[in-house]
Amino acid sequence: MAELKPCPFCGKKVAVMTNAHDLEECSNFENDNCHCSEFESNPCEYNTVVCDVNKGGCGASSGYYPTIEEAIEAWNRRADNG
Numbered sequence: 001m002a003e004l005k006p007c008p009f010c011g012k013k014v015a016v017m018t019n020a021h022d023l024e025e026c027s028n029f030e031n032d033n034c035h036c037s038e039f040e041s042n043p044c045e046y047n048t049v050v051c052d053v054n055k056g057g058c059g060a061s062s063g064y065y066p067t068i069e070e071a072i073e074a075w076n077r078r079a080d081n082g
Helices: 068-076
Strands: 015-020 046-051
Touching: 015 068, 046 068
Parallel strands: none
Antiparallel strands: 015 046
16 A cells, blocks of 8 residues: 655645445535445445544545545645646
């Protein structure tokens, strides 16, 4: 698994990886646009990287992805590396 870069917004190194197993656990899914059928492994598991506000971070997140590797890749992506 790739190492997490510092937060691109606040620069802190307090990112954590999380997953939500259904829409009730995932507060950012506030509408009926569930994409469960797009995910092959566990259709209702969403993975994200979050800058932990409980540890002084800003709350930024990578967005939700079907695998933790994709969430880490999105978190580590910067404008200068595509």
